[in-house]
Structures are given as C-alpha cells and as structure tokens.
Amino acid sequence: MEIKSYNPPEKLDEFVKFPFQLYKNTPYEKFWVPPLISETKKLFSNKNPFWKHAKIKIFLAQDNDKIVGRCAAIIDKNHIKVHNEKCGFFGFFDCINDVAVAKSLLDEAGKFLKSEGMEIIKGPANPSANDEYGLLIDGFDSLPVIMMTYNPPYYIDLIEKSGFKKAKDLYAFLRSTAGAAPERIAKIVERVKKREGVRFRNFDLKNFKRDVGYFKEIYNSAWEKNWGFVPMTDEEIDYMAKGLKPLLDPRICHFLEIKGEPVAATLSVPDYNFVLKKLGGRMNLPGIIKFFYWKRKIKLTRLMALGVKKEFRNKGLEAVLYHEIFISTKNAGYDAGELSWTLEDNDLINKGIEAMGGVLYKKYRIYESTL
Secondary structure, three states: OEEEEEOOOOOHHHHHHHHHHHHOOOOOOOOOOOOOHHHHHHHOOOOOHHHHOEEEEEEEEEEOOEEEEEEEEEEEHHHHHHHOOOEEEEEEEEEOOOHHHHHHHHHHHHHHHHHOOOOEEEEOEEOOOOOEEOEEEEOOOOOOOOOOOOOOOHHHHHHHOOOOEEEEEEEEEEEEOOOOOOHHHHHHHHHHHHHHOEEEEEOOHHHHHHHHHHHHHHHHHHHOOOOOOOOOOHHHHHHHHHHHHHHOOHHHEEEEEEOOEEEEEEEEEEOOHHHHHHHOOOOOHHHHHHHHHHHHHOOEEEEEEEEEOHHHOOOOHHHHHHHHHHHHHHHOOOOEEEEEEEEOOOHHHHHHHHHOOOEEEEEEEEEEEEO
16 A cells, blocks of 8 residues: 655546545445535635645555545645644545554645644645534434535544544534524514614625625624634635525525624525435536426525624624524525534534524534644
C-alpha cells in the first residue's frame, strides 16, 4: 500500500469518485447520498473564491493499483489570521475499514501541513466550516440532509486510533411541524414583537442581490465570536448565494426588521439530498427528469443559518425567529425541519430549539491533533 499526493485537478476524477466505489454494496449505502460529481469537482475549481485564500493537497491510498482511501490537507490563510493559530485541516476523508490505511493518509496530510508551517491539524472540513463540516458520530440510521455529512461508524475508530482527539461536537436537531407551537413560547413571541416593533418578511428573489447583501452583514456579525468561525468574503457569499438560489424556497427564508432595518435572518432550504439519493451522482437527461419529479415530494427542510446582529441580542429575537420558522415551514407544507449545525456548548441556541420542540438526533465531531 502506498500514499500518493496530487495537486487538483490532477487525479481529481479518481478522488471524487472513490466514495461511490467504497459505499457500493455495503450496509452504509442505504444512508449515503451520492453527491453530484460535477458539483463536487466545481468545489475544487479555481472559480471557487475560497481558493483565493486557501490551498489544498489531495492524497490517494492505493493497494495494488486499487484505491482504498482518500484524504485532503487544507490551509486557509483566513482561518489562521482570524484565530491566530497555525492550524491546517484534513477533509474529504474516506477509507476502507483499516486503521493502517487511515493512519497513513492522515499522517501524510499532517506532514504536508507541518511542512507549510502548521502546528495543529483539525477536521474533517470539506473544505471549510462554511461547507460540509464534522464527522458523524451519532445518528447513523437516516439520510444526511443537504450539506451535512454521512460516514460509517467505523470512521470514529479510524480517526481516534490515528491519534486524533475531540475538539468540539456539533449538534443537529429535528423538529416536526405536526401540532402547534408551544403556547408559552407563542405568548413570549407576541410580547417581544409588540415591544420591539418587529416586522417579519420573506427573502425577496426579485431583489436577490439586495437581500444577499443584508444576509451577508447579519451572518458575519452574528457568528463572529463562534468557535471556529471564519467570516466569508463578499466573493464567497456571492458564490454560495448563486449556487443556492435555484434551490431556495423564499417562504422559509426570512428577515426580521426593526424600524425598517434587517437585524436578523434565517436561511432554510428544502432537503435536496432526498432528490440526490435518486440520481446516483449524475445530472444527465434521466437525472434531470428525476430531479424535477422528486423535488416536488421533498418534505424536509434544513435551517442552515440563523443570526441576530450583536447589538440586537438578548431581546428575545431568537425566540421570534424559531417560532416564525416553525409556522412558515408548516404553512409551506413541509413535515419537519432539521436545525443544524449548532455548537455543543451554545446553550442559548440549543435550549431555544428544545423549547420549540426540537429533538437532538445527530451529533458530529471535529477532531484535532498536534503536528
């Protein structure tokens, strides 16, 4: 067995397609969602503005010319600057159930990061906290939702036996839209609305650029003190917004305004993983037909982001947002929503979700090791 390193796009096709081989005819194939191959390759493209401040090296483990594992090493200069730590990341980790293979892959990623001056390695990040983030450690019996990860349980053992320890856990909650919102919360929400003069509105696709600008300002303000957070550049947010626009349902994306100023926002999307599961990684003609057929049957959403500008916190606005998310998701005809991810120690947010009936049903972990 040997580990070879490459600079994308070299060997990118093999790198991207390896999970299809890994999961085929295994017990985990039932819950793994094949990503669109074209979209995954686009993530590594120079058109992705993330690479203006980051670099990547990819690794393939081969045994008699058969690929048995993959991994990437990522250095994000913006993360280093924001957190003042010489930290690189591993990501896109997939491997057969063999500790020797996993350790060799992660060791090679670590050696590359160390050669670039890094002192810590964290992950998995695919390729950053603003994309797919964390290793699934609890909740293996259902499909992951859009932009959340899935992996076999044995990955936990592979990574921990390769010398990695827990850095932080991330939570995913599930909230059914059946029934009514808790009466106590509904009363609190009405009081806050009257006191603060709150106006609630949906994302306006006709004024998409304007509303993306509002969201950008709120997002970076609301998340700036969160563990591991790195503000997205204007280019990154515009790039992500362009990719998400065709997927948005404006009925479940909101702004909360006070005196005409957007001070809080939520971003929910229908769970297109339900559709991707049917496509097998390809958007060819049959795939396009399947896409438009199955998208009408999506019944689950994911709340990807919720934020309140820092100067408007501690006013009860979070409760207003969660209440309105529940009502709008229900009114739009969805059966349930995942709220993910949250930090394990963000008690304010986690308790707020639970007060609205959310149930913790999946956990993800970020690992770390010194180099």
